[in-house]
Amino acid sequence: MARVGCSHDMNTRQPNILLTGTPGVGKTTLGKELAQRTGLTYVNIGELAQEGELYDGYDEEYQCPILDEDRVVDELDEKMTHGGVIVDYHGCDLFPERWFHIVFVLRTDNTQLYTRLESRLDESHHPLFCIPNPDGVQLVDQLPHPFACKIKFGPVLACTNVEENRVLNWMSNSGT
Structure with a gap:
């Protein structure tokens, strides 16, 4: 897929990668494995928010904290400027x-x-995440236009070495 018209900070020494998708597709598994194999820093937004208490209230309907997006961006900005970060989040x-x-x-x-997802609910007895449309369709429809040239869709498979290799191949071929 061509990256014509895409912009990113060319001074960044290592790439920043966003792994996104419906909760349960394997973002965390893939992100941790990639970080181990590449030396990039892995950041799970849910864990970052929990550790830094980056919340803006509580959603009674879904019984989960509401992410304070501005504080999350502020928290990550310096890391992202330096590069070499794999971000794991269900949206972008x-x-x-x-x-x-x-x-x-x-x-x-x-x-x-x-x-x-059912096993996650069984283990904790309460939802671990809060998304209004759990079927994942909103991810494609809500991707902001500037991201469109940077998107690579994974195959509809379990998270496997094939996925890791696709990301590693992109890193090798992109010159980063």
């Missing part, structure tokens, strides 16, 4: 487009996804 609309060299949208079979 809160992030500045200039941060990322590429966005990988991960997907998986709905049956497998349902099983994964």
